[in-house]
Amino acid sequence: MPQRIISLASGVMPEATPLQTVQAAGAAGFDAVGIWIEPAKWTAQTTREVRQAVRDHGLQLLDAEVIWLRPGPANPDHLRAIDIAAEIGAANVLVVSSDPDAAATASKFAALCEYARHMPLRMALEFGAFTDVPDLEAAAAVLEHAAQPNQALLVDALHLQRSGGQAERLERLPAQWFSYAQLCDAPLSGPSATDRAAIRAEAVDGRLCPGAGELPLHGLLKALPPDLPLSVEVRSRQLRDDYPDLVTRAEIVQRATRQWLDEMSRCPA
16 A cells, blocks of 8 residues: 555644644654634734744645535635635645535535635535535535536545445545545444434544544545545544643654554555
């Protein structure tokens, strides 16, 4: 299995500033990092600090999050978030939807893609059972409708499992839809896909490091392009409680992920 780029997802340390997230990723040995953008709090100084820290640590800036589509008119903060992502050199912007109107979601997503088309940015739509793009099939339908050259499908290992998705289905989707994926582990069984509150609670507080759970991660990696970057999305209350120091927490996640990927590379099945 080829060596993959691994990125520290911003959700691993939700209490951190963007600069702290970059510094922790670099100190812990990640190849890349993800940034959480809050347009109302973001300043020109934040942009300068993040860009300099990314350069100083030799990191790639894999993604910025999150644009959350909701019912009603388009939110101008979404365009501001895209502008910020472009300014700091992000490769992808993560998009989710809580708009129950599937046509509206597709239209809004397409508009974001069109806005970012002149930028070196991919707009990555993430599905999850607690959103209104609840599963892989719904996400594929949005992308088929939007049909934008800079669109992407973001697959999260936990969301794929909890929404009843099968990794094999990914192999039948257009290869150009994939820009990166999110990796974590968890127990094989979890909340019902119809219990949105429980699904969301697990997603933000109950994830495990790769190899510490039972998700069919090997099958997922086999179904994804072999060089696809992986954002390690270990959002975990236990991890936050056990490792309050940001660098230590990032090191724990980085080592567990590298070890698991190394083991998988030697696994024939």
